[in-house]
Amino acid sequence: MANILVVDDELGIRDLLSDILNDEGHTVELAENAAQARSARQIGRPDLVLLDIWMPDTDGVTLLKEWRGTGMLTMPVIMMSGHATIDTAVEATRIGAMSFLEKPITLQKLLKAVDAALTREPSAPRSAPVMEVAELAVGAAVTTHAADLTVEAAMTGGQSLPTIADLGPQGQRTFELDKPLRDARDAFEKAYFEFHLAKEGGSMTRVAEKTGLERTHLYRKLKQLGVDLSRGRRGNAAV
Known part of the structure; x- marks a missing residue:
């Protein structure tokens, strides 16, 4: 070792x-x-x-x-x-x-x-x-155009996705860039995981598969970012 x-x-x-x-x-x-x-x-x-x-x-x-x-x-x-x-x-x-x-x-x-x-x-x-x-x-291309992921909101059957109040022009999520890099990165990562949690009905298993993370790593990441783990479960039973 x-x-x-x-x-x-x-x-x-x-x-x-x-x-x-x-x-x-x-x-x-x-x-x-x-x-x-x-x-x-x-x-x-x-x-x-x-x-x-x-x-x-x-x-x-x-x-x-x-x-x-x-x-x-x-x-x-x-x-x-x-x-x-x-x-x-x-x-x-x-x-x-x-x-x-x-x-x-x-x-x-x-x-x-x-x-x-x-x-x-x-x-x-x-x-x-x-x-x-x-x-x-x-990954850089995905990050640059990360807000485009919200286009998929119309295909999720009305699950608890980011509301229009959270979105910018044409339904794109906006981020405040006039802040320290770590804070801006955390804001994006939080929005990214909240999107997938809502899309997958709060299923940690499916979000882990979607994002390529181990469940333990995913859970720790969500807790670190302060993601509301109950948000995606509203109206859907998690797997």
Whole structure:
């Protein structure tokens, strides 16, 4: 089993990844910013680092460059982000990242990426993860046009979908962009999960299948975002 350093400024993400990796038998150390990550890297020698890109003090790509420049990039690094561009993902892999995981991270993708990173040959060249970058492109397109999902409201038989008061022109959900990035991202994710919960009649099983998340991960994410889990169940029995 491996010593894994998880670097993420979100407490919920750190706790979730720690629980999953501990269950797999790994030893996990947590850091909430680049300063703590630097300290952990200097004190110990992690076998793998899961590194978030967007952090308040120093972003993950900058920290990755720093480690490479000082000869401390001796371990595989998996980058993580819920709102990175394709260029950012490609840049990170050029610098030396092993792969890229887009949030929300599914259990299957996490364990697959961790296993691949820990079993790679030390001399094996790192190349851009074509599949992950392709999936990021799709994810970016979905995020950019996420409000278009509300078009499906007419097909849900009048379930408890966002009301017209929540929507902008042409039935599109609007988001306040003049706020910190994390708050704007949380607002979108909350709207996204509320939409699917309402569409699936509050069924956690079907929403988990739709969004590609494990039920435990999904439940924790919904609680973290403050989603009203009873909203989608009004008038429908959950499965």
